[in-house]
Amino acid sequence: CPSGAIYKRAEDGVVLVNENNCRAWRMCVAACPYKKVYYNWSSGKSEKCILCFPRMETDQAPACAHSCVGRIRYMGVLLYDADRIPGAAGVSDSELISAHNEVILDPNDPEVIAAARANGIDEGWLESARKSPVYKFIKVWKMALPLHPEYRTMAMMYYVPPLSPVVSVVEDELFRLDITDEKHDFEVFHHLDSARLPIQYLANLFTAGDEKIIRQVLRKMLAVRIYMRQKSVEKEISSEGRIQA
Template sequence: MRIRAQVAMVMNLDKCIGCHTCSVTCKQTWTNREGTEYVWFNNVETKPGIGYPKHYEDQDRWHGGWKLDRKGRLVLRSGGRGKRLSRIFANPDLPSIDDYYEPATFDKDILVSAPGGLKDTPVKRPHSALTGEPMAVTWGANWEDSLGGQSGQDDPNLARMATKVKLEFEKTFMFHLPRICEHCLNPACVSACPSGAMYKREEDGIVLVDQDRCRGWRMCVSACPYKKVYVNHATGKAEKCTFCFPRIEAGQPTICSETCVGRLRYLGIVLYDEDAVLAAASVEDEKDLLEAQRAAFVDPYDPAVGEAGLPAEWIAAAQASPVWKLISEYRIALPLHPEYRTMPMVWYVPPLSPVLDATGAAGRDDTDADDIFHTIRDLRIPVEYLAELFTAGDVPVVTGVLMKLAAMRSYMRARTLDGTVAQELLDSIGMTAGQVEAMYRLLAIAKYDERYVVPAAHAKDAAALEAQAATHGDCPVGGSDEDFRRADGRRGLHLNPLRSRS
């Protein structure tokens, strides 16, 4: 057993209001430079919808992630080394600018410099940020936000569902899905990179791009099933979400977490057995991937953890980690598309709100657990849709999570109003009163230091990192990281045991 630490995130989708503050602050911090106009390390999608870039979840088209070959071995969907090298100069599995959007800028000066007395009010027209030519804005990273799920008929998740779904306007539903790089335990982008520029940091699992080694082959873009690797068209280098590693190293949460208006993000450490990753990603049935990944995680209270050589501060942070609690203790957080076999480490608490809306629409009481339970059992949408997103189509798992959330709401309501303990609710979900109350506190009223448990061991590096920045200037996005490797001697190329076979 080789125990590793992974910085991970959980997002509670019931608390996302779609304000896009996380997207804007991430954009201003990391991608406000030439060549990154279309790049959104963090974006908030409206589901159902086709996402950003368009149809990124359609792996029959993009060939992202992993699959099992005829012998049950794990291989990249984009092909082995030989196949990738044969088309290294002409990769067909790349989204075009139309799949993203052509970034626009506006001539704002016309509003203040137009002469007086004009018959018509001056208008700032959009111009392409790439060519400078006038253009019409027809798509964007958050375009579906105003469509209320009405583009859902083209959603790849609906196409995969066993029951054909007809989205009628009066019956439509929607929720917001914030997305960043998943910083996977088994990252396809790392294995697909011909130059070895993509790497997974050994100390905290963050996946980065060495800008000095990147040659712009773009195989990482094709291999990432979440399409969270971008190419800076000015430099020709790959860039991606860095999990704000300079902030993490200074003991601070990511910028998207820090500025989240809904307080829906949780940040912490998860310990896992590196030797168990290959077996967990290679289970035959896609519906078993969730439990296989959970089984690869290590209980931070396990005596074996103390013998793994991890710093005491890391072990303490893992034991206090809200991410570990939501994923493995309360078991209400789920990974995004586990069927991609990358073992993602950004997980989600599925939204209960569409179920509550359906409960009220059916004339039932959305504060009564029994009525909510009946609605969850009867409702094929969005429960089946949520299963396509988070459990490879395993509906009972999502149903169980929603029932836990509904039971928590009803239990806390009764306890607050008249002090009663609804033991039958606790029995129905297999949790104790203490567990439900602790889960409620974490989901609803957790304080800053409960939501973000960043290892204190990183804080000691802050001074050294600031000195490096003063000496070498700002590190580029996803930067070379070479200076940082020299600074503390702990960083290096993470040798991924899951390199694809040619």
């Protein structure tokens, strides 16, 4: 930005546009690798999501996370080691996801807790980090992935890759999943390789082209989907339907 209108808040890392300084160069629109900055032709200023920082300052979640009826957005505290960021950003594409995750620290580790306290981290933040659903999605369940990690911006924004919807038309009476034994058929779920969103497309978005990681995540999600369907619809968890994610 030639005008210096874009800046990052030191207290929480939120990137903002100072519209008083914005002179509509629009270089930020072209430069943003995530296409999150847009130009408002009515105001003549560049704008972007402000992550509802006034709400966060009063201990409230951003409006999108608070209002989403599907509960698909979560806001959580992550503890990370800033000294590891340069090394993590410099690894090869095949190691990016693991290196990205290694930057995030275990909030239950006594050494991490002691180091955080020594650096002035408040007990409330530590407790929030221990309860963070975001940490579980990334480090425990390993289901959330960064967007375009190959850009090496190390952004702390993660996404759970989408599954295809439940189908209403079944070909040849049954659908077969590649995550179960060959003798088991499930009627309403797509095979991974015939999903509406190709595996390679998702890999290019979330894993720098590594299809293996995407498949592992989708297999876990399919396993949960089948388990919950058996539990809520069939009212019985079939031992034959167990899935190794």
